[in-house]
Amino acid sequence: MPTAREALLRSALAALTELPWSAIRMVDVAAGAGVSRQTLYNEFGGKDGLARALTRHETDRYLRGVERLLGERAAAADRLVAVAEWTVGEARARPLLRALLTGCWGEWFPAPPAVRETTAAPAVPAQRRADAGPPGTADLVALVRDRSAAALRQDQRNPGRRDPGRGDPGGRDPGGRDPGRRDSGGRDQSRGDPGRRDPDQRGHGQRAYDRDELLYRCELAVRLALAHLIAPGAESVGPLVRTAVTAPLRVPPRAPLSAPSPRAGAR
Numbered sequence: 482m483p484t485a486r487e488a489l490l491r492s493a494l495a496a497l498t499e500l501p502w503s504a505i506r507m508v509d510v511a512a513g514a515g516v517s518r519q520t521l522y523n524e525f526g527g528k529d530g531l532a533r534a535l536t537r538h539e540t541d542r543y544l545r546g547v548e549r550l551l552g553e554r555a556a557a558a559d560r561l562v563a564v565a566e567w568t569v570g571e572a573r574a575r576p577l578l579r580a581l582l583t584g585c586w587g588e589w590f591p592a593p594p595a596v597r598e599t600t601a602a603p604a605v606p607a608q609r610r611a612d613a614g615p616p617g618t619a620d621l622v623a624l625v626r627d628r629s630a631a632a633l634r635q636d637q638r639n640p641g642r643r644d645p646g647r648g649d650p651g652g653r654d655p656g657g658r659d660p661g662r663r664d665s666g667g668r669d670q671s672r673g674d675p676g677r678r679d680p681d682q683r684g685h686g687q688r689a690y691d692r693d694e695l696l697y698r699c700e701l702a703v704r705l706a707l708a709h710l711i712a713p714g715a716e717s718v719g720p721l722v723r724t725a726v727t728a729p730l731r732v733p734p735r736a737p738l739s740a741p742s743p744r745a746g747a748r
Contacts, residue, residue: 485520485524486607489511489514489516489520489531490535492514493510493531494535497589501588501589501590507528523604523605525605530608530611532593532594533593533611534607534611535593536577536581536593537615539577539578539581539615540616540621543568543582544624547564548628548632550564550567551628557726558726560633561698561702561722561726562702562719562722564629565703565718565722566706566719566722568625568706569706569709569710572710576589579710581615581618582707582710593614596612596614618707622703623700625699625703626699626700626703627699629702629703630692633699694730694734696734698725698726701725702722705725709721
């Protein structure tokens, strides 16, 4: 059975499908949840607090979905494609999530105002977290990028989780070697090349390159999804992302497209 807070959030989201935020009354949200208006104010503090809680709710729901897809037993490229396609589909169906991902707020649901410095901290812990504000668009990109890279790095440490023949963003086998470089005796020539050693045997510079490349490809996948959301093309986003995360890089990336923000890192 949902808590009063959960019921109120569902009631507010349902109201948003029919009315703009400015036309929604707190008494109607409370009635839709089957609780008193005082309960609503106890939970959220007011309409602005409810708006911040709604954006936090949508953010958390989205990130849980991303983690679910990243946790599937599939090739790296398949999971990045799945996250991109799911992001586009969910954002199209959920206008509030679309606004969070793109930063394109409107009259239907304007960006929730920040908490004033003179406002007392709410007694409800969930509301204190909501009042801290949801991550901005750049923060969300960084969060999805970092979680994607962490999930794929886990595969590199545990090669049995993935299919080494498909969708490795680095284009390597589980040992990190080029499978085509072997001598006539079947020995792996790559062990004699410092640039092609196993991940655990490489120098610090080469490990940093692998990390940056992975971060770059993970961020590129989510940015392509957001670009497709804002300006849909004739082709679906899946093939575009698959090409982006598997094509060889002409120049090794030295850093991801955008550095993680302090807010994103704190989360």
